[in-house]
Amino acid sequence: MRTDSINHWNIVAENYSAENNPGKNIHSQIYLAAVNELLGNINGKHILDAGCGDGFFSLELAQKGAIITAIDGSDAMLNIAKRKHSHVNIQYNKMDLTRTLTFENRLFDVVVANMLLMDIPEIELFIFEVARVLKKPGDFIFSITHPCFFSGNWEEDENNIKMYKKIGNYLDERVEELNFWGKTLHYHRPLSKYMDAIEKAGMYVSSFREPVPSRELIELHPEQEYHYRIPSFVVIRAKSI
Numbered sequence: 001m002r003t004d005s006i007n008h009w010n011i012v013a014e015n016y017s018a019e020n021n022p023g024k025n026i027h028s029q030i031y032l033a034a035v036n037e038l039l040g041n042i043n044g045k046h047i048l049d050a051g052c053g054d055g056f057f058s059l060e061l062a063q064k065g066a067i068i069t070a071i072d073g074s075d076a077m078l079n080i081a082k083r084k085h086s087h088v089n090i091q092y093n094k095m096d097l098t099r100t101l102t103f104e105n106r107l108f109d110v111v112v113a114n115m116l117l118m119d120i121p122e123i124e125l126f127i128f129e130v131a132r133v134l135k136k137p138g139d140f141i142f143s144i145t146h147p148c149f150f151s152g153n154w155e156e157d158e159n160n161i162k163m164y165k166k167i168g169n170y171l172d173e174r175v176e177e178l179n180f181w182g183k184t185l186h187y188h189r190p191l192s193k194y195m196d197a198i199e200k201a202g203m204y205v206s207s208f209r210e211p212v213p214s215r216e217l218i219e220l221h222p223e224q225e226y227h228y229r230i231p232s233f234v235v236i237r238a239k240s241i
């Protein structure tokens with residue numbers, strides 16, 4: 001287990017779950033709308049939820065009729081998931097997503113990974129393993145913070161409206177400390193690294209979304225209107241063939 005980054009998730013798990021649960025904070029609503037659109041009808045599908053965290057999304061999928069295998073490296077997250085988001089069609093397991101997955105080939109119709117890939121130090125092996133455990137054809141759908149813009153700080157105009165971001169060192173891969181729910185690690189890599197890993201794993205990108213909030217959401221949270229200027233998230237669907 002990559003104890004360095006997982007330890008942080010163990011420590012912040014309760015805070016993370018309290019703030020995100022049940023996935024209804026404005027940010028998760030933005031990317032989950034795109035993820036759900038790409039998932040389509042999942043009734044009866046066998047889905048791997050990789051980096052399931054506290055399991056709120058696994059439960060949402062199970063309630064739509066899917067059979068879920070949900071994996072995460074953090075004991076604390078998995079304990080919360082079992083406590084808060086259990087379901088007869090969800091099996092929670094501990095697994096390190098930077099290592100070979102202990103599943104047979106061609107097991108899942110869909111692999112979903114929300115807000116995971118920028119939190120793991122290496123993505124090549126994981127994406128290779130996703131291609132291996134997916135049926136052919138199968139869908140790998142993942143959301144990440146937007147690699148092009150995440151690191152840039154907002155600059156405001158004279159009315160304190162978030163207008164611009166200055167981007168530097170975009171091409172440098174690096175690890176950064178974040179402090180949203182407590183300390184966690186963020187592995188910055190350019191978008192091309194994600195594309196390369198998908199291509200090397202023998203999959204192809206069939207959908208690429210830069211989701212923005214719905215108008216209804218912005219009416220409730222007008223201060224979040226900046227999402228229309230610079231996207232905060234990327235949602236990608238890759239297909240195994």
Ligand SMILES: C[S@@+](CC[C@H](N)C(=O)[O-])C[C@H]1O[C@@H](n2cnc3c(N)ncnc32)[C@H](O)[C@@H]1O
Nearest residue numbers: 009051052053072073074077096097098114115
């Ligand atoms: C930002 S959270 C996302 C959780 C969930 N998918 C969600 O949308 O709320 C990232 C998750 O990745 C897990 N994680 C980070 N590194 C991991 C690793 N090497 N192996 C397995 N899980 C890992 C963390 O424990 C955490 O639950």
